[in-house]
Amino acid sequence: MSSVQESTKLEVESIWRSIRQGLKLFGLVFGMNKPYMVSSIFLHIVQGLMPVLTLIIMQNLLNSIVSSSPQGISLIMLQFGLFIAIHVLKSVVTMSQSYVEGTLEAVLSKFLNIMIGEKSGSLGLADYENSEINDQLKRASQEASYRPYQLYTQMAGIISSLVTMLSSATLLFLWKWWVVVILFIISLVSVYSIFKLNKEQFEIYMNRTPLYRESWYMTYLLTNDRAVKEVKMFNLGPYLLKRYGALLQRFFVEDRRILGKRVRITFLYSLLELTVLLWVVWLAIRETFEQKLLIGSLYGYIQAIMLTQSQMQALIQGIVQFSQNNLYMEQLFLFLQLPTSDPVRRQQEQALPIRPECSTGFGIEQISIEGVSFTYPGQTEPSIRDIHLTMDKGQTIAIVGKNGSGKSTLMKVLMQLYSDYSGVLKLNGRPVQDYDLEQIQEKIGVVFQDFMHYEMSARHNIGFGSLEHMGQDEELMHAAEYAAIDRIITQLPQGLDTQLGKWFEDGYQLSGGQWQRVAIARAFLRKADVYILDEPSSFLDPVAERDLLVLFLDLMKDSIGIFITHRISSARLAQKIVVMDNGLIVEQGTHRELILLDGLYAEMYRIQASSFSEEDSLIEAGGRVSG
Numbered sequence: 198m199s200s201v202q203e204s205t206k207l208e209v210e211s212i213w214r215s216i217r218q219g220l221k222l223f224g225l226v227f228g229m230n231k232p233y234m235v236s237s238i239f240l241h242i243v244q245g246l247m248p249v250l251t252l253i254i255m256q257n258l259l260n261s262i263v264s265s266s267p268q269g270i271s272l273i274m275l276q277f278g279l280f281i282a283i284h285v286l287k288s289v290v291t292m293s294q295s296y297v298e299g300t301l302e303a304v305l306s307k308f309l310n311i312m313i314g315e316k317s318g319s320l321g322l323a324d325y326e327n328s329e330i331n332d333q334l335k336r337a338s339q340e341a342s343y344r345p346y347q348l349y350t351q352m353a354g355i356i357s358s359l360v361t362m363l364s365s366a367t368l369l370f371l372w373k374w375w376v377v378v379i380l381f382i383i384s385l386v387s388v389y390s391i392f393k394l395n396k397e398q399f400e401i402y403m404n405r406t407p408l409y410r411e412s413w414y415m416t417y418l419l420t421n422d423r424a425v426k427e428v429k430m431f432n433l434g435p436y437l438l439k440r441y442g443a444l445l446q447r448f449f450v451e452d453r454r455i456l457g458k459r460v461r462i463t464f465l466y467s468l469l470e471l472t473v474l475l476w477v478v479w480l481a482i483r484e485t486f487e488q489k490l491l492i493g494s495l496y497g498y499i500q501a502i503m504l505t506q507s508q509m510q511a512l513i514q515g516i517v518q519f520s521q522n523n524l525y526m527e528q529l530f531l532f533l534q535l536p537t538s539d540p541v542r543r544q545q546e547q548a549l550p551i552r553p554e555c556s557t558g559f560g561i562e563q564i565s566i567e568g569v570s571f572t573y574p575g576q577t578e579p580s581i582r583d584i585h586l587t588m589d590k591g592q593t594i595a596i597v598g599k600n601g602s603g604k605s606t607l608m609k610v611l612m613q614l615y616s617d618y619s620g621v622l623k624l625n626g627r628p629v630q631d632y633d634l635e636q637i638q639e640k641i642g643v644v645f646q647d648f649m650h651y652e653m654s655a656r657h658n659i660g661f662g663s664l665e666h667m668g669q670d671e672e673l674m675h676a677a678e679y680a681a682i683d684r685i686i687t688q689l690p691q692g693l694d695t696q697l698g699k700w701f702e703d704g705y706q707l708s709g710g711q712w713q714r715v716a717i718a719r720a721f722l723r724k725a726d727v728y729i730l731d732e733p734s735s736f737l738d739p740v741a742e743r744d745l746l747v748l749f750l751d752l753m754k755d756s757i758g759i760f761i762t763h764r765i766s767s768a769r770l771a772q773k774i775v776v777m778d779n780g781l782i783v784e785q786g787t788h789r790e791l792i793l794l795d796g797l798y799a800e801m802y803r804i805q806a807s808s809f810s811e812e813d814s815l816i817e818a819g820g821r822v823s824g
């Protein structure tokens with residue numbers, strides 16, 4: 198097959214795909230609001246008939262005036278009445294249309310944004326860490342509020358233009374059929390070239406999404422309150438602005454090139470069309486001059502020529518824009534059909550069997566991890582390898598290890614945030630897959646290393662730990678007490694209902710440690726069987742950290758308590774200490790056992806202890822000198 202044939206086949210395929218997507222969209226809108234959709238299509242058809250009806254009425258009116266037929270003034274009056282009626286009808290149609298379309302727009306945007314929100318919620322952590330999916334998500338959410346509606350109105354507009362074009366072309370066809378044929382051929386060729394251009398533009402757009410995200414990130418850094426301190430102190434503003442400017446310049450150059458091409462193509466075809474049109478107008482004038490046509494008919498034909506041409510243009514524009522938006526719609530539908538990596542959603546979507554005794558009413562008495570390994574998507578090396586660990590109710594476990602040794606990864610796998618791990622994870626002696634995974638997550642209270650600051654009230658910030666307790670002040674304050682943040686909350690201007698953070702009006706900004714305590718309270722609000730604190734003390738002062746851990750140990754009598762820490766002074770409080778290195782558990786035991794083992798833990802202990810004794814001796818030496 199030659200390259201021209203191949204490319205034509207691709208274009209035809211793309212038109213068919215557009216039509217299929219368009220029908221899918223009509224189906225979607227129809228499902229959302231049937232009466233409005235039917236009214237909208239009906240109004241578009243009526244609108245499409247209006248220009249030719251107006252033209253015929255005007256043509257007859259003019260012909261009646263110039264021919265001064267025996268019926269005289271009464272016929273003229275009748276036709277003038279029709280002329281008034283058609284204009285009134287036009288206004289009614291336009292007004293009704295704006296109401297119906299406005300409603301449809303709001304409905305479509307609402308439904309699609311909710312659909313995208315639901316889809317985003319169903320994605321797994323691994324999906325969010327995948328840059329390609331992030332691109333898709335960004336495209337989908339950015340455009341959901343306007344693209345589908347644009348597409349819908351374009352499709353409806355195509356119907357209108359088609360009706361107008363067919364009706365005016367019929368008038369013209371009855372007079373000079375070959376004019377219609379020539380105009381049709383010119384339009385067909387122009388549609389083909391514009392389709393090709395659209396594809397090029399779409400590819401540019403697709404390749405651009407990661408760069409769009411980068412440019413978005415630059416503006417985020419330049420305008421975000423969390424980044425502003427570092428941006429100022431490291432004087433990053435000019436650098437970030439330069440990178441941002443370079444990206445915008447690149448977009449500008451590409452856009453200008455495509456625009457130039459588009460204008461050249463459109464100009465060429467318009468010129469061709471205009472030549473044909475002017476020739477035909479000249480023919481009509483000549484026939485009128487030769488008294489073969491009445492002046493009303495001359496008016497009618499010139500109008501019909503203009504209408505056919507303008508509607509063909511509108512039709513081409515409509516089809517072009519429609520196919521352009523359609524490529525974006527395709528992306529939206531693809532995103533909505535994306536399979537999730539989330540273990541909980543997968544279990545629900547695939548309706549995997551759950552043992553009746555494992556669906557509700559169970560408690561987590563024991564967790565055993567048997568030979569679990571996990572490699573992040575896109576990575577070649579596993580981040581945790583052949584992990585064996587058992588944890589029982591009433592036990593507190595500290596996990597220590599160097600940066601990047603796999604501590605947080607192990608916890609995320611345990612929390613069922615990733616699905617593609619190898620090995621066996623058991624709860625109460627049964628594989629985790631026998632259980633309702635959502636129920637398992639509900640039985641875990643967690644403080645992540647990068648916990649959230651919700652720019653909402655203190656009530657929301659704590660209440661998000663257990664939505665059913667959101668309205669119960671006593672429960673919320675009880676959780677706050679565990680995290681030693683209750684006094685601060687009581688002193689806030691509106692107590693629990695005080696807005697936290699600085700993003701919204703009347704927000705009260707907490708310190709880093711106070712935010713962390715709020716996150717801890719959030720985890721404690723949940724009546725969980727397992728509590729996981731990933732570096733809970735990173736923002737806390739040493740006294741606060743110790744108080745927190747002592748309380749934590751006390752609270753864990755009926756639960757399993759796991760905390761990740763870099764401080765040996767904290768780790769030694771736990772009943773079991775697990776030491777990780779390079780994705781492996783290299784040691785486990787009590788503080789005493791591990792010191793006696795004299796391995797990595799003992800070394801970490803010595804380094805941390807010696808830093809204090811060195812400081813002590815320096816202080817002592819300093820004291821002696823000054824003394």
Ligand SMILES: Nc1ncnc2c1ncn2[C@@H]1O[C@H](COP(=O)(O)OP(=O)(O)OP(=O)(O)O)[C@@H](O)[C@H]1O
Nearest residue numbers: 326573576580598599600601602603604605606607
């Ligand atoms: N989302 C991710 N995608 C790919 N690799 C990751 C991801 N998160 C972590 N890693 C890699 O996995 C390894 C273990 O990371 P992890 O966060 O579990 O370490 P950690 O022991 O908790 O470290 P730290 O003490 O610094 O918090 C690291 O090499 C890290 O680069």
